[in-house]
Amino acid sequence: MPTAPDLPAHWRAMTLAEPGRPLQAVWRDGLPEPGAGQVLIRVCACGVCRTDLHIVDGELAAEPHPVVPGHEIVGRVVKLGAGVTGPLAVGDRVGVPWLGWTCGVCEHCRAGRENLCDQARFTGWQIAGGYADYAVADARYVFALPAGYSDAEAAPLLCAGLIGWRALAMAGDAKRLGIYGFGAAAHLVAQVARHQGREVYAFTRPGDTVAQDFARSLGAVWAGGSDELPPPADPAAASLPPGWVSSLGGHVELDAALLFAPVGALVPAALKAVRKGGTVVCAGIHMSDIPSFPYGWLWGERSIVSVANLTRRDGDDFLRFAGDHRLEVSATPYPLERANEALDDLRAGRISGAGVLIP
Ligand SMILES: [Zn+2]
Numbered sequence: 001m002p003t004a005p006d007l008p009a010h011w012r013a014m015t016l017a018e019p020g021r022p023l024q025a026v027w028r029d030g031l032p033e034p035g036a037g038q039v040l041i042r043v044c045a046c047g048v049c050r051t052d053l054h055i056v057d058g059e060l061a062a063e064p065h066p067v068v069p070g071h072e073i074v075g076r077v078v079k080l081g082a083g084v085t086g087p088l089a090v091g092d093r094v095g096v097p098w099l100g101w102t103c104g105v106c107e108h109c110r111a112g113r114e115n116l117c118d119q120a121r122f123t124g125w126q127i128a129g130g131y132a133d134y135a136v137a138d139a140r141y142v143f144a145l146p147a148g149y150s151d152a153e154a155a156p157l158l159c160a161g162l163i164g165w166r167a168l169a170m171a172g173d174a175k176r177l178g179i180y181g182f183g184a185a186a187h188l189v190a191q192v193a194r195h196q197g198r199e200v201y202a203f204t205r206p207g208d209t210v211a212q213d214f215a216r217s218l219g220a221v222w223a224g225g226s227d228e229l230p231p232p233a234d235p236a237a238a239s240l241p242p243g244w245v246s247s248l249g250g251h252v253e254l255d256a257a258l259l260f261a262p263v264g265a266l267v268p269a270a271l272k273a274v275r276k277g278g279t280v281v282c283a284g285i286h287m288s289d290i291p292s293f294p295y296g297w298l299w300g301e302r303s304i305v306s307v308a309n310l311t312r313r314d315g316d317d318f319l320r321f322a323g324d325h326r327l328e329v330s331a332t333p334y335p336l337e338r339a340n341e342a343l344d345d346l347r348a349g350r351i352s353g354a355g356v357l358i359p
């Protein structure tokens, strides 16, 4: 088996023994052996995602514990399992995303919707993730990463960027785009949207002027609280079609809204802000209950959709885009052993952009 030289005898994994408990650093002897079709990766950086919080807090369905979270892994391949051949080689820099394995034969997989696979297994949940010095991944589910991003910068591309990309695709050709929750995913998708010539309206926690300034610095035409409507429209604005009439009392109507905050009450709030025929895209894996609302807010062929996971195609497409268009990545580094602090900061909204663990 091809192997990198000088591998250590001991390594750490930040481990969740049971939901609701802090992660604990567990030292392990001997590196994991990549099985057939797998690769062993030395972790160089791993993003901290809100989904990790849902796992740590027990909001996602119970899985056998202990769990090693982390599904935005950037690392170097140090060992190839049996049957793994080019293009992967020892020494390559690769990225490991949330989708870690699919069956390949179910109805969804065969239809190109492997993100919906009934048997899918996910990195940092059913598969030990990247809050560790080393991780094993299925060679078919690792990505080559674009040059021009440091390891810490590349990590948030692998979920925040990728899920944002898939959510944005679900918004179709929406020109006026609302983004609710301006964290790791939003700060990347806002830049993609700007590159595509869209107008970004950023909705943050009410009063979070830091996040609002951050959104404007990344090209949002407007930023405000999620308890606000979009701003009053300028009737002379070039982006408004002839004959445009706002049903929002003169306020800009959004063509689509992306929800990254896990707050169900934002669904009706966003629905009120989108025009007839517009779409509200719920991009999180978990959300608090959605309160009831008048049918009139949905009426007019508005739709509410969710985004589940990613496909490898999404990954290839997004990482190619990120290679062609340099995105500014706001990555706040934390040493691996301070994973609990990073999670607490994410929970409290103290991170601008993305937190990234560095072993
Ligand atoms: Zn399947």
Ligand SMILES: [Zn+2]
Pocket: 049, 050, 051, 052, 071, 098, 159, 160
């Ligand atoms: Zn994620």
